[in-house]
Amino acid sequence: MSLMAYNQIPVPSFMYGTAWKKDATTKLVEQAVNAGFTAIDTANQLKHYSEALVGDALNELEKKGVKRDSLFVQTKFTSADGQDHRKPYDPKASLTDQVKQSMDSSLQHLHTDYVDSYILHGPYSRYGLGAEDWEVWHAIEAHYQSGKARMIGISNVTAQQLSELCATAKTKPMMVQNRCYAAMGWDKEVRDICREHNIIYQGFSLLTANSREMAAESIRSIATRLQATVPQVIFRFSIQIGMLPLTGTTSEQHMREDLQAETLELTTEDMQTIEAISARSMKW
Numbered sequence: 001m002s003l004m005a006y007n008q009i010p011v012p013s014f015m016y017g018t019a020w021k022k023d024a025t026t027k028l029v030e031q032a033v034n035a036g037f038t039a040i041d042t043a044n045q046l047k048h049y050s051e052a053l054v055g056d057a058l059n060e061l062e063k064k065g066v067k068r069d070s071l072f073v074q075t076k077f078t079s080a081d082g083q084d085h086r087k088p089y090d091p092k093a094s095l096t097d098q099v100k101q102s103m104d105s106s107l108q109h110l111h112t113d114y115v116d117s118y119i120l121h122g123p124y125s126r127y128g129l130g131a132e133d134w135e136v137w138h139a140i141e142a143h144y145q146s147g148k149a150r151m152i153g154i155s156n157v158t159a160q161q162l163s164e165l166c167a168t169a170k171t172k173p174m175m176v177q178n179r180c181y182a183a184m185g186w187d188k189e190v191r192d193i194c195r196e197h198n199i200i201y202q203g204f205s206l207l208t209a210n211s212r213e214m215a216a217e218s219i220r221s222i223a224t225r226l227q228a229t230v231p232q233v234i235f236r237f238s239i240q241i242g243m244l245p246l247t248g249t250t251s252e253q254h255m256r257e258d259l260q261a262e263t264l265e266l267t268t269e270d271m272q273t274i275e276a277i278s279a280r281s282m283k284w
Contacts, residue, residue, distance in 0.1 A: 012039040017248040025050040029057035035255035043076035046086040052109040074117035099139035118149035122156035141171045159189035177202040182213040204246040235261035
């Protein structure tokens with residue numbers, strides 16, 4: 001798997017996502033690593049993730065010779081609004097303390113003393129950034145300064161919010177993770193800001209959010225010509241436009257197929273065809 005370099009930190013070019021895996025999380029993380037994934041995404045949010053089971057997988061992999069420092073592990077701080085009743089912190093504590101408690105809990109779950117990337121799961125504000133967002137971001141910055149997080153970032157963020165964060169934060173985000181819709185130009189506005197500020201853009205739901213576009217004959221014809229699957233074409237497209245894609249497949253075969261997308265090469269015409277899908281889809 002090819003790597004990107006950021007602040008001398010190697011970042012794999014493909015990531016395995018663990019949302020909604022529940023009791024199968026440990027087995028699936030082990031399968032993903034055995035298939036070739038070296039980056040794992042999770043969150044300290046029992047509503048959608050089983051972070052402790054990711055940690056169990058890391059323990060099992062360690063026993064089999066897969067060292068912690070050979071893997072890129074990313075987790076998130078999730079606000080109380082994004083949690084169910086099983087919160088990983090005291091909801092009555094200050095937001096600064098909530099971030100600290102959540103990080104301490106994550107490190108315990110993952111059996112490590114650092115994470116490679118620590119992400120704010122989403123802003124508190126719908127528009128712009130408010131006092132809560134800034135308090136949480138300052139707490140996340142402190143984890144970066146202490147070395148508990150080697151990189152920091154934000155998820156589910158708008159272009160306006162990201163611009164504000166980049167303009168004002170002491171430590172700018174190094175990662176952005178967004179749901180990526182073809183109908184929104186593959187999140188072009190946010191990706192452009194990421195490119196300007198040397199931020200790694202992670203795209204999730206590349207398949208599930210774009211099922212209509214994936215059914216287009218033009219995409220299928222590219223896949224047929226390359227003797228590839230449509231998902232492989234979409235993942236290769238995302239990599240070629242500078243995105244770090246996530247996949248959450250539960251199929252071992254699809255895990256291997258997804259990684260093989262890195263061996264494909266799309267032509268300029270192919271890329272233009274896939275990018276143009278977004279313009280057409282907005283008219284449908």
